[in-house]
Amino acid sequence: MNLPARLWDRLPEWTRSIRFRYTLLYSAVLFGLAAVVLAAVYVVLLMALQATPVSSSNRVWCPQLGGPCYNLITFREAERLVNAEILDKLRFYMIGALGVLFVSSLGVGWVVAGRVLAPIGRITAVARDIQATDLSRRIQLPGPEDELKQLADTFDAMLARLDAAFGAQRQFVADASHELRNPLAIIRTNADVALTDPDATPEDLRQAIAVVKRAGDRMSLLVGDLLALARRQQPTLEHEPVDLGAAVAEASDDFVVPAETRDIVLDRAIAPGVVVTGDREALKRVVANLLDNAVRLAPAGSRIRLATGSEDNRAWIAVADEGPGIAPDDQAHVFDRFWRADKARSRSDGGTGLGLAIVRQLVESHGGEVRLHSKVGVGSSFVVWLPITRPAGDLMRA
Amino acid sequence: MRVLVVEDEADLADAVARGLRREGYAVDVAYDGDEALDKAAVNAYDLVCLDLNLPGIDGIEVVRRIRADADAQPPRVLMLTARDRTVDRVIGLDEGADDYLVKPFDFDELKARVRALLRRDAGRSGALLQVGDIELDSARHEARRVGRPLALTPKEFALLHYFMSRAGQVLSQEDLLEHVWDENADPFTNTVRVTVMTLRRKLADAGKGQPIETVVGRGYRLREEP
Numbered sequence: 122m123n124l125p126a127r128l129w130d131r132l133p134e135w136t137r138s139i140r141f142r143y144t145l146l147y148s149a150v151l152f153g154l155a156a157v158v159l160a161a162v163y164v165v166l167l168m169a170l171q172a173t174p175v176s177s178s179n180r181v182w183c184p185q186l187g188g189p190c191y192n193l194i195t196f197r198e199a200e201r202l203v204n205a206e207i208l209d210k211l212r213f214y215m216i217g218a219l220g221v222l223f224v225s226s227l228g229v230g231w232v233v234a235g236r237v238l239a240p241i242g243r244i245t246a247v248a249r250d251i252q253a254t255d256l257s258r259r260i261q262l263p264g265p266e267d268e269l270k271q272l273a274d275t276f277d278a279m280l281a282r283l284d285a286a287f288g289a290q291r292q293f294v295a296d297a298s299h300e301l302r303n304p305l306a307i308i309r310t311n312a313d314v315a316l317t318d319p320d321a322t323p324e325d326l327r328q329a330i331a332v333v334k335r336a337g338d339r340m341s342l343l344v345g346d347l348l349a350l351a352r353r354q355q356p357t358l359e360h361e362p363v364d365l366g367a368a369v370a371e372a373s374d375d376f377v378v379p380a381e382t383r384d385i386v387l388d389r390a391i392a393p394g395v396v397v398t399g400d401r402e403a404l405k406r407v408v409a410n411l412l413d414n415a416v417r418l419a420p421a422g423s424r425i426r427l428a429t430g431s432e433d434n435r436a437w438i439a440v441a442d443e444g445p446g447i448a449p450d451d452q453a454h455v456f457d458r459f460w461r462a463d464k465a466r467s468r469s470d471g472g473t474g475l476g477l478a479i480v481r482q483l484v485e486s487h488g489g490e491v492r493l494h495s496k497v498g499v500g501s502s503f504v505v506w507l508p509i510t511r512p513a514g515d516l517m518r519a
Numbered sequence: 520m521r522v523l524v525v526e527d528e529a530d531l532a533d534a535v536a537r538g539l540r541r542e543g544y545a546v547d548v549a550y551d552g553d554e555a556l557d558k559a560a561v562n563a564y565d566l567v568c569l570d571l572n573l574p575g576i577d578g579i580e581v582v583r584r585i586r587a588d589a590d591a592q593p594p595r596v597l598m599l600t601a602r603d604r605t606v607d608r609v610i611g612l613d614e615g616a617d618d619y620l621v622k623p624f625d626f627d628e629l630k631a632r633v634r635a636l637l638r639r640d641a642g643r644s645g646a647l648l649q650v651g652d653i654e655l656d657s658a659r660h661e662a663r664r665v666g667r668p669l670a671l672t673p674k675e676f677a678l679l680h681y682f683m684s685r686a687g688q689v690l691s692q693e694d695l696l697e698h699v700w701d702e703n704a705d706p707f708t709n710t711v712r713v714t715v716m717t718l719r720r721k722l723a724d725a726g727k728g729q730p731i732e733t734v735v736g737r738g739y740r741l742r743e744e745p
Contacts, residue, residue: 295604299572302601306622307530313626314538332530 140234147230152223159215166211170204240269248276256284296459297347300474304336304343311336339473346475349406350458350482363404365395365436365507369429372408376416384421387412390428395436397507399487404507407483407491408438410476411503415442417472423500434509435489441502447495455493456481480505520637520681521545521562521698525555525581526570526599535568538626539633542660543677545701552576559585563697564594566636568629571600571611579614586615595636599624634658637684650686650741652726655679664725674699675718682731682741691738715739 135141183190194202240262247260259280262273315321315329370391380387397404408427415425423443430437447455454460459474480503484491488508495501522544526532529550536546547562549555552573559567567585571578578598586593598611598619608619617639618632634657648655655662655676662669662679671679677699682690692711696704704710719731730742 298603299601302603302622303528303531306599306601306624307528307534309623310531310538310626310629311534314534314541317538317626318541329534332534336530 140231140238143234143238144227144230147234148223148226151226151230152219155222156219159219163208163212163215167208170208171201240264240273244269244273244276251280256280256287293350293458300343300459301340304340307336308333343473343475346473346479349479350475360398361401362396363399363401365397365404365438366391366393366429368401368404369408369427369438372405373412373427375409376412380416380425383416383419385416385419386424387416388424388426390426392428392430395429395431395509397436397487397509399507400483403483403487407480407505408440410480411438411440411505414472414476415440415444418442419444419500431509436507436509438505438507439502441500443500446497446499447493447501448497452493452495456491520565520677520684521547521701522566522568522633523547523549523555523558523562523564523594524568525549525552525573525578526568527551527572527574528570535626535629538630539568540701541673542630542633543673543680544633545677545699545704547702552578552581555581556584556588558702559594560588562702565698566595566597566633568597568599568633569616571598571602571607579610582611582614582616595639597629597632597636631658648680648683650683650743651730653679653683653722653730655683664722665727667725669721669725671718671721674714675721678714678718679722682739686741687743689734689737689740694738 180193181190182193244260244262247258251258251260259277260273261277262270264270311329311332315326318325321329370389373387373389377387412425412427419425419442425443426439426441428439428441456477458478481491484505484507489506491503491505493501493503520543522539524532524536524539524546526535526548527550532548532550536548539546547558547564549558552575555567555569555573556576558564569578569581573581576584578600582596582598585596593615596616596618598608598616599622600607600611600619601622602608603621608621611619617636620629620632638657648657652665653662654664654666657680660676662671662676669679678695681695681699695711695715696706700710715731719729722731723729732740732742734740
């Protein structure tokens with residue numbers, strides 16, 4: 122019913138409900154149908170019975186002079202008269218019945234609509250309550266598997282997803298604030314202690330500043346990594362053909378010198394001509410994070426192998442080190458944020474605890490996966506698998 | 520007063536230790552839970568500043584064991600934590616920590632809390648200590664005798680503080696070395712005797728009589744009544 126908005130505003134509140142409109146519609150349809158049926162019956166009767174209303178006849182019979190006189194009609198006339206009388210009565214009762222039908226259909230419609238719409242009211246009330254209280258609650262509509270139950274179940278599924286997303290977000294913020302508090306405490310305490318020392322020598326102050334700078338560097342690394350992780354919400358990644366070999370080679374160039382200074386050999390076996398679709402910078406970051414871990418944690422004098430290649434319709438990047446390895450129980454956690462195998466080495470070694478979490482996220486956003494193979498005392502290797510959408514040749518021509 | 524700082528962030532631990540030493544406390548540092556328990560087993564600390572998030576043995580476990588292992592009086596425990604959820608603080612306090620500070624903290628607040636916790640042992644409520652005609656204000660780092668300020672070195676101040684918080688008790692050289700000097704002090708030098716001597720001289724110069732008396736064969740005692 123598309124009434125003008127201003128008219129709706131003038132009507133009382135209850136007339137704006139679906140229940141009211143449903144009742145009106147139900148009642149109108151029922152009334153209309155009944156009226157049509159009755160009218161049809163009436164018309165058919167009207168045509169079938171020849172009826173004339175009682176009219177004065179010109180033939181008068183007076184049996185006794187001075188006595189009462191009677192109108193004389195034929196038998197046929199009498200029948201028509203009776204018919205007219207019946208039709209009259211019939212019309213009267215039909216209109217009455219229609220009136221009763223209309224009123225009772227309004228009542229029945231109101232009750233039925235109320236019953237049908239009751240679960241919606243329940244869903245609305247619970248949803249409103251959940252919105253105001255906590256997302257861990259569910260509607261859990263009882264009853265058969267009907268349309269409204271499906272609606273409520275859909276709501277519940279949506280709430281579960283929202284709850285999980287908010288939970289993950291809260292955990293992320295808690296983790297991030299925890300990790301940021303330590304360098305902040307270092308900066309603040311060192312500044313406090315240095316500033317309040319009346320006898321501080323220039324050497325003391327220089328040392329305090331060096332500590333503050335170190336903590337500041339750590340914070341900026343951490344903030345950079347946190348932002349990289351948080352950006353996953355917006356799909357800002359490019360989708361373009363990337364020469365995987367070239368990107369990997371470029372990313373690994375930055376690690377040649379750090380590896381040498383730690384007396385680590387960096388072996389590179391990069392297969393040419395493998396092209397994947399994705400974001401070049403993101404893929405370089407994947408390689409850089411894996412190499413950064415390996416170079417920081419592998420023992421001096423060991424060897425790190427970096428290789429790329431393709432197999433079936435997938436490209437792979439592998440980084441293998443001869444580091445301490447990761448215990449089987451811990452392997453499930455290495456891609457978690459802020460997880461560290463050895464809690465003691467955590468802070469001082471320059472890692473943020475986010476590198477592998479970023480790797481997994483970037484690889485998964487490329488439709489790939491990253492796997493860890495590790496043996497304690499032997500070493501670890503990380504293998505990144507990426508889908509190749511089209512053969513290299515096509516892309517070159519494209 | 521002897522303090523143990525337990526914190527795996529070396530830059531933070533060292534700064535806290537430096538700041539507390541300047542306040543006259545004897546401060547040792549441990550960088551993980553095992554080291555903390557080793558040091559707590561050997562030395563008698565009056566207070567432990569403890570980071571909850573430690574590599575190896577967790578901070579909560581350290582509190583539990585320090586309290587379980589301590590013979591007579593367990594040290595006061597001030598938790599330093601980067602976790603700001605209430606539940607973490609509740610666990611820490613329930614396990615026997617006396618107070619907590621959330622990182623990053625103001626160093627003045629840390630000092631104030633350390634003072635407050637150490638005062639609890641002496642059963643006092645203010646920063647001001649008074650024994651006889653000697654007054655000591657641990658917050659302002661001032662000491663006076665008969666209203667006359669005493670020019671004390673940090674070590675002498677810490678020594679006087681310790682004497683005053685245990686007035687009337689006989690304190691051996693070992694007691695003093697344990698609670699006023701940190702682990703870097705060489706137990707075989709006469710540093711305790713020398714510092715007690717200079718403190719006594721400064722006290723004697725400021726007023727009548729010598730409040731710190733020698734108990735032959737046992738140690739020293741600060742007289743409660745002049």
